Amino acid sequence: MGCSLLLTFRVTPGTCAVMNAMDLNTFITNYRAEDVEKLTLRMKNGLSSSKYKPAEYERLQAIVDAKRLESELIGQKVQKTRCAAKATKERSILRQHRQVWSRECPRLQKAEEKAENDIHDSLDQMRPNDITDSAIFSLQDYELFLERERETFRMATVEPVSQLRDDLCFRLGEIQQHQITAQPTNWEQVIQQINFVKDQQDDIIAKLHAEYLALKEGIMSLGLEKYLIGTSDNLENLENIPEEVLYSDCPYSELKDYLIQTFHSLSERYQSRLQSLKEQLQRTDRFCGWSPDDHERFQFTLSQYTHDIPNHRALCTDMLQRLFPGKTRQELMEHERVWDWQRFTQAQLRVVTHQWRRDHEELLLRALGSFTETASTSRTSAHISGRNCSSGGHSRRRWQSWRQL
Incomplete structure (x- = not known):
């Protein structure tokens, strides 16, 4: 089998000129017998190799299917765990909301009782002057009418729900105790009764809501909004010069003019501050850009979740x-920010008004004291001429002390 591959070249004079001895040694390739055997075997087997076995596609497909099924089972377990965690978190949040409401409900009941007691006390304190005082008798008759109307409303709305609840509790107790199965027709009647009561309650709630809107519109038409927006203090007396100063019999006109100018300066200083605060309040309406109902619900919800409640911020946002x-969450936070700024501005308005009233009263007391002192000094100087110069000097020093304030 041993043989060698003989390469024959036709050498021409031109070829010898180009190819030298080094190039010839590089070009000649030697082949061994083992290489020929390997080449013969490879040509015999074709393109495939005997070292590699044919792929078992069915077995590989089974492995892939098993892995895919295992992955799906793991995904289902993860999804189930997520759902369980979400349900647990939801139950925890609802439990905390119920705790907040259980604390808020007694407070509202006490507030309702207090309001009713105040109304009854006010009505009891009203006594007619004589038999012709029809206004008091009209109020008493209206009170009796409201009590009868409330009792009629309770019998027509609350009593059916209580009876239905007691009937359902009795039926459930019998089923749990005796393990009896009721007839399908009987359950159909119960379901019809429940649906009837639900529809009745929906109609009642709709009527009450319509009456609420009508009453609210009537109250708004009275024009009481300006009293709710403005401050409770009356600033009309503060803007004017007190009559005690304006029409006083002060023997020194310079002191009187200076006091009047001081009152004017005080009014101008506080009026500029109040005007700035009022302009800030006018940038938005009473309800901070929301509807009245939504804003009231927003306020009531924030009042429930006070700072003493654990995790009150997250609970309030969730509610x-x-x-x-x-x-969105951003809109809720923006509305809360605007409302906080409105409350802060209103508080500043009340503080500035209180400061103005306080400074006005202090200035008036000091002015009246000075007028009394100057009048007393003038009367004394009229009887004692020797002390006239000293009293005049004392009054001038008093006026100079006022100018230094």
Whole structure:
């Protein structure tokens, strides 16, 4: 089998001129017998190699399917764990909301009782002057009418719900105790009764809401909004010069003019501050850009979740998102910021008004004291001529002390 491959070249004079001895040694390739055997075997086997076995596609497909099934099972377990964690978190949040409401409900009941007691006390304190005082008798008759109307409303709305609840509790107790199965027709009657009561309650709530809107519109038409927006203090007396100063019989006109100018300066200083605060309040309305109902619900929700409640901020945000699903978290935070700024501005308005009233009263007391002192000094100087110069000097020093304030 041993043989060698003989390469024959036709050498021409031109070829010898180009190829030298080094190039010839590089070009000549030697082949061994083993290489020929390997080449013969490879040509015999074709393109495939005997070292590699054919792929078992069915077995590989089974392995892939098993891995895919295992992955799906793991994904289902993860999803189930997530759902369980979400449900646990939801139950925990609802439990905390119930705790807040259980604390808020007694407070509202006490406030309702207090308001009713105040109304009854006010009505009891009203006594007619004589038999012709028809206003008091009208109020008493109206009170009796409201009590009868409330009792009629309770019998027509609350009593059916209580009876239905007692009937359902009795039926459930019998089923749990005796393990009896009721007839399908009987359950159909119960379901019909429940649906009837639900529809009745929906109609009652709709009527009450319509009456509430009508009453609210009537109250708004009275024009009481300006009294709610403005400050409770009356600033009319503060803007004017007190009559005690303006029409006083001060023997020194310079002192009187200076006091009048001081009152004017005090009014101008506080009026500029109040005007700035009022302009800030006018940038938004009473309800901070929301509807009145939404703003009132927003205020009531914030009042429930006070700072002494653990995790009050997260609970309040969660409840607001439940009450206003159409609003984003950013919109809720922005509304709260505007409302906080409005309350802060109103508080500043009350503080500035209180300071103005306090400074006005102090200035008036000092002015009256000075007028009394100058009048007393003038009367004394009229009887004692020797002390006239000293009293005049004392009054001038008093006026100079006023100018230094």
